[in-house]
Amino acid sequence: MARFPYDEFAKGYLTELLSSIGNIDSSRKLATEIKEIDIYYTLNSQGVVDEQRKEVLGLLGRFATSSGIFEPFRNAATPDEIRSYANKLFDIFADINRKAKNEKRKVIQTELPRLWVLSPTASKALLKGFSATLDEGWMQGVYFCGENWKTVIVVIHKLPRTPETLWLRVLGRGKVWEQAVAEVQALGADNPLRSVAMNLLGNLKATLKVKQDRNKEDEKYLMQLSPIYERDLAEATERGLQQGVQQGQCIVVENLLTARFGSLDPELMAIVQPIVDLPASEYSNLLLQLANLSREELLARFNSGN
Template sequence: MMTRFPHDQFAKEYLKELLTPLGQVETSRNVAGEVREIDVWFTPSSTLNTASETLGLLGRFATKPAIFEPFRNAVTASQVRSCMSKLFDVYADLERQAKRSNSRINDSELPNLWILTPTASPLLLDGCRAIPDLENWLPGIYFIPEYFKTAIVAIHQLPPTAETLWLRILGKGRTQTQAINELVALAEDNPLRINALELLYSLRVTLEANQNLDSEDRELIMELSPLYLERLDAAVQSGLEQGIERGIQQGIERGIQQGERLVVENMLRVRFGVLDQEMRSIIEPLLELPPEEFTRLLIELSRDELLDRFRS
C-alpha cells in the first residue's frame, strides 16, 4: 500500500491532463450515498473536438461520458465489484435528478466505466464474463455484458502501437518502459509529450522519497533518471541564459547573481514541484555557496534534508 498512492495520484493527474482538452474532467469525485470517490469522471465537450484523435484509443473512450478507474496492480474481483457499485450509484443519482426535473435519462447519456489494469488474469475475466469485441475494438479490451456498460482494459495485452501509447504509459514493468521510450521519441515540442514527462518526473521524485519501494518502482526510477537529469540540466541552462539576458541590461555582476537564483529556483521546481514558502526560505543560504556546490546539493539531497541543512 505504501507505493500505491503516488501511482494513484499520477494516474489521476495524467488522465486529467490528457482529457481536459476534450471536455470536463473531475478527479476524486464523491459518490452519493456514502464516502467513496470516483477516480476520474469525464464529460465530453458538446462541440466537435478533433483533439481526441491524437489520444488514439484513450480518445475513443472519451467520445462519450466516462468513468476511469486506473489500478497500479492487477485489479481483483472485489475491486471490479467496487467500481461497478460506484457506477450504479451514479446511475441511480442521475435517474433521481431526471425524475425531479420531469425528464428521462437516455441510456447513451449514462457514463461507461473503463477499468484500467496493468494485467488481468483469464480467471478474473472469465469470472466477470468479460469478453473481447475484436470486430470493433483492439485486443486487450474486455466487455462485461452490455447493460452494465463496463469494460476491463488489460494494458499488457494492448498492441504496442501509437494508438495505445497514452494508455500503456499507465502500465507496469516492460509495458510501461516501452511506452516511456516511445513517449520520449515523440517530437520535443509535442505538448502531450512535455506534460506527460513532467508528471513522470514528479512521480519519480515522489517515489524516490519513499523508503519502501518494490523492485518495479526501483526500475521505474532508474528508467526515468537519465531523462530527469537532462531536465535538470535544461533548467540550469535556462536559468543561466535568463540571467545573462537580464545581466546585459542590469550589469554583469547582477546578471550572474540573478542567473544563479534562477538556476536554484528552476531546480527546486523541477525536483519538488511547487516552490512554496519553506523552499523559498533556503534560496539565500544556498546562494552563498559556489554554484558547483549548490548544484550538487540540489541534485543529491531530499526536500527534508535541504530544509534541515539550510533552514534558519
C-alpha cells in the same frame, strides 16, 4: 488499487490528458453516501469532442467520446476491486435517474457513463467471471462486460504496441512501461502531450527518490527516469528556456518537500526558490540528501544564509 506514489501519478496523468478534450471532476462525492471517484470525465459544455485532440490521444481519446469513470490500477485488478468501482458507477446511475425524474424526463442511455478499468494484466478467469469479451471494432486488450453493465476492462499489457495505444501503455508495468516511456521520450518536441507526460514522469521520479521504502521495481524505474529527466532539462536549457526549467525545478522541489514532510507550509515554501538557486552540484546533492534531513536541519541551513 495502487498506492502512493504510483496512484498519484496515474490520477494526475489521466486528469491532464483527458482534460485536453473534456472536463474532469476530481474526487467527485456521491450524494448517496460518502464515496469518492478519482477521475469522473464528462464532455465539454458543447457536448462534442475535438476530433484533432481526440486523434492525438489515440485509443484513450476514443474512450473519451462519452462520459466515464477512469480507474487505473497499479497491480492487476481483483474481482472485489472491480465490483467496488462498479458499485460507484451504479450510484451515479441512480443520481442521474433521480435528477431526470425531478426534471420529468427519461434518461437517455448515452447519458450514463462507462467504467473504464485500466489494469496492467488480467487473468482469463477474471475476464470470464465478468463475461468480458472482445467487441467487434475494438482492438485486443479491450474487453466489454455487456452494454447494460457499462463496464470495460482494459488489459494494458495485451494492447498492441502502436502509437494509438501509447498513452495507455504509460500506465503499464515492467517492460511495457519501459517501452512506453522510451516512446514518449522519442516524440517530437511539437507533440502537445509529450511535455505533459514528461513533467509528470519527472514528478514521479522526484517522489520515488525520497520514498523511504523503495523496492527493486522503484529502483529500476528511478534508473530509467533519471537520465531521461536530466536530458530533458539539458535540452531545455540549451534552447534558452531557463525560466521554464526553473519553474519545472520549483515543481520538483515542492513535490519532494511534500513527499518528505507531508505538506507545504509557508516556511517550507519560502525555501523552494533558494534551493532551486543553488549551484547545480549543491542542488543535486541536496535532493539526494533530502530523505535523511529533518525539517529543522533543512530550515536551519537556509535561514542561516548557508
